[in-house]
Amino acid sequence: MFPYRLKELREEKGLTQEELALMLGLKRQSISNYENGGRQPDYNTLIKIADFFGVTVDYLVGHSDFRTREEEFKGRNFYEKYKLDEVIDDLMDSESKAILGNILINNVEPLIKNISGVLYQHLFGDNKKEILVLLKNLLESLNSYFNFLLKYSQRSAYFIALKSDYEPIDVFRWLLENHKYIKVVSDSRGNLYAIEKEIDDEIVRKIISEVYDVYFGLTDLLKQHGEILSSLRYIEEFYTKNLKENFSRILKLLEMPQDLIELIENDNNIENKVKEGDSNGSKDT
Numbered sequence: 001m002f003p004y005r006l007k008e009l010r011e012e013k014g015l016t017q018e019e020l021a022l023m024l025g026l027k028r029q030s031i032s033n034y035e036n037g038g039r040q041p042d043y044n045t046l047i048k049i050a051d052f053f054g055v056t057v058d059y060l061v062g063h064s065d066f067r068t069r070e071e072e073f074k075g076r077n078f079y080e081k082y083k084l085d086e087v088i089d090d091l092m093d094s095e096s097k098a099i100l101g102n103i104l105i106n107n108v109e110p111l112i113k114n115i116s117g118v119l120y121q122h123l124f125g126d127n128k129k130e131i132l133v134l135l136k137n138l139l140e141s142l143n144s145y146f147n148f149l150l151k152y153s154q155r156s157a158y159f160i161a162l163k164s165d166y167e168p169i170d171v172f173r174w175l176l177e178n179h180k181y182i183k184v185v186s187d188s189r190g191n192l193y194a195i196e197k198e199i200d201d202e203i204v205r206k207i208i209s210e211v212y213d214v215y216f217g218l219t220d221l222l223k224q225h226g227e228i229l230s231s232l233r234y235i236e237e238f239y240t241k242n243l244k245e246n247f248s249r250i251l252k253l254l255e256m257p258q259d260l261i262e263l264i265e266n267d268n269n270i271e272n273k274v275k276e277g278d279s280n281g282s283k284d285t
Helices: 002-012 017-024 028-035 043-053 057-061 069-081 094-122 128-153 158-162 168-178 201-216 218-253 258-265 269-284
Strands: 182-187 190-195
Touching: 002 028, 002 057, 017 028, 017 043, 043 057, 069 094, 094 128, 128 158, 128 218, 158 168, 168 201, 201 218
Parallel strands: none
Antiparallel strands: 182 190
16 A cells, blocks of 8 residues: 555645655655555655655555544544444444544534534524524424435445446346345356246345335435425525615615615615526536
8 A cells, every 4th residue: 555655645745756856865766666566665764755745654554544533533523423334334344434533533523513503693683583493494394405326325236336337137136136146157158147046926026116215215215305495495595685775774864865875775686686596506416
């Protein structure tokens, strides 16, 4: 792993071999030899390289998939804190755990922190009950969505069905293999399928049901998606309506000319901006 990780770290920083060698006080040929596996650095040089890139020696040589001790500690703590072992396969390899751990630390945990902050802020508002209910509904919709997606993704043919170059017949064939009804055998003409067990009508119906379950279970997923959008729309309407009404009241208190107040009250800028935001979001999506 060392040659691969050294090259990966160097390219992440946008450095040439010569530039890295200069910064480390080494020869360019040494960096080249390290990256092609021709030579291994001594321990002191390993420490120097690890310190330069801000990673551990264990990560550099492939003994760990966490770049820093802090990442490793946080990742392991996250697993224990949220009891992830209850929903994650024990056979997950260390690299996959590191990738997941980094996502949890850098994306999920900040999201939890921000959600908590928003909820805390709204505890002191005049309309706290209404907005907190709306935010609670959004969080429930999101939780329901991911709960459904977790169960949906555990179906045996799920990832096969996601492949762009697969047809339902490929999923059907894969399920027959997965249930050990057929196996692939190779001969001079290519791959052929040999029947391992007798396939009767009941088995065919069972396999078809699994294929149907994967492809048409998607409609239930879209229903969950619709509930999230509805929750977001209610929050959007709450802010749009109240902000616009309060802005009009402020203008009246300031004794603005009536024609200007009417112009602002009839202005659709807020709605248009919201719609533009939706449109841009759709394009990005």
